[in-house]
Amino acid sequence: MEITYNKFDAKAAEKILFYVYALRDPRDQTIFYVGKGEENRWYDHIHEARTDLVKETLKLDTIRQIEAAGLKVEAFILRSGIANEKFAYDVEGAVLHAFRLLERSGKGSGLNLTNIAEAHHPERGLVSVEVAQSMFNAQKAPEIDFPCVLLRLPKLWYPEMSDSQLQEATEGWWDAKRVKNGKERAEYAFAVSKGVIRGAYKIDSSLWRERKPPDRDWQDDIGKLPRWGFPGCVPAIGKSNFLNKSVKHLFKKGDVHPAKFLNCNE
Numbered sequence: 001m002e003i004t005y006n007k008f009d010a011k012a013a014e015k016i017l018f019y020v021y022a023l024r025d026p027r028d029q030t031i032f033y034v035g036k037g038e039e040n041r042w043y044d045h046i047h048e049a050r051t052d053l054v055k056e057t058l059k060l061d062t063i064r065q066i067e068a069a070g071l072k073v074e075a076f077i078l079r080s081g082i083a084n085e086k087f088a089y090d091v092e093g094a095v096l097h098a099f100r101l102l103e104r105s106g107k108g109s110g111l112n113l114t115n116i117a118e119a120h121h122p123e124r125g126l127v128s129v130e131v132a133q134s135m136f137n138a139q140k141a142p143e144i145d146f147p148c149v150l151l152r153l154p155k156l157w158y159p160e161m162s163d164s165q166l167q168e169a170t171e172g173w174w175d176a177k178r179v180k181n182g183k184e185r186a187e188y189a190f191a192v193s194k195g196v197i198r199g200a201y202k203i204d205s206s207l208w209r210e211r212k213p214p215d216r217d218w219q220d221d222i223g224k225l226p227r228w229g230f231p232g233c234v235p236a237i238g239k240s241n242f243l244n245k246s247v248k249h250l251f252k253k254g255d256v257h258p259a260k261f262l263n264c265n266e
Contacts, residue, residue: 003067005043005075013039018088019080020095025062026071032062034078034099036085036092042075100160131159134244138196141245148188149179150197150247150260157193163235166191166199172229173211174259179228182261183208188236195248200239203230 008016021042023033035041048055049063066073078095082088153169170191184205191199207230211218221227251260 003070003072005046005072007040007043016077016080018082018085020078020082020088020091022076022078022095023059023063024074024076025066026074027066027069031099033059034092034096036082036088038085042077046073131244134196134246135159138244138246140249141197141242141247144242144247144250144262146187147185147263148190148261149182149186149264150190150192150250150262152192152258152260153198154258157191157198161198163199167201167233167235168216170199170201171231171233173215173217173227174229176210176225176228178257178259179208179261182259182264183228183230185264186261188239189230189233190239190242190247192247195251196244196246197242198244200236200242201230201233202236203233207232 016038018036018038020034020036022031023035023042023045024031033045035045037044045059046063046067049060049067052060063073079091082091151170151174155169157166170189186203189201189203190197191201208228209231210226210228211221212226215229215231250262
């Protein structure tokens with residue numbers, strides 16, 4: 001028997017405006033997806049799971065498993081009548097991060113989110129008060145009197161970036177000319193985003209190497225001087241006092257180079 005759903009009719013779809021919704025698995029009553037949309041956006045996921053059988057995601061696989069069991073995906077409207085899409089994104093983000101906080105605190109037994117990450121303004125999402133302070137007015141970092149390199153990340157750091165994602169972004173890959181004179185002496189590497197330290201790693205000269213297959217974006221080096229990185233570094237536990245502190249004062253106005261070595265002169 002085909003599983004059918006009661007979608008919004010034309011009048012309801014018009015009057016509901018933008019809304020935020022949740023999809024629930026009837027097998028264990030867990031909420032597995034939060035989204036925003038208008039009209040029958042909530043149903044689009046079900047339609048996609050049925051028609052695009054090649055595409056595999058946690059969300060679509062969950063929908064297929066529910067229907068394979070002869071059950072319906074349960075859909076709930078969390079907030080309707082939202083005036084515009086911008087506000088709907090904000091409500092969606094707030095709900096998603098509230099659910100994530102419950103998951104992480106062990107209180108989210110009814111949650112099993114398949115949302116990989118908030119796609120819109122993740123920098124405005126779930127964050128501790130301490131980190132939020134650093135985002136709006138970071139305190140000046142303690143004096144750095146040891147050999148290190150400050151590496152300004154090419155992609156924006158955001159609060160929910162995992163430790164592994166941040167480390168991978170910091171390890172490489174850097175312009176060979178910019179790291180040539182310091183990589184032999186730097187003992188630590190700091191990941192810097194918008195002038196604030198977000199990661200600290202212990203490195204040494206033996207870790208530095210040229211980019212090669214299958215490293216990230218290795219194809220970009222074909223016909224060029226290979227970039228360098230230091231895969232295999234470890235978090236610098238003893239330097240945690242530098243995290244979430246500002247080093248903007250160490251960069252001169254107009255300095256656009258991503259790598260800045262300190263105390264690495266011969």
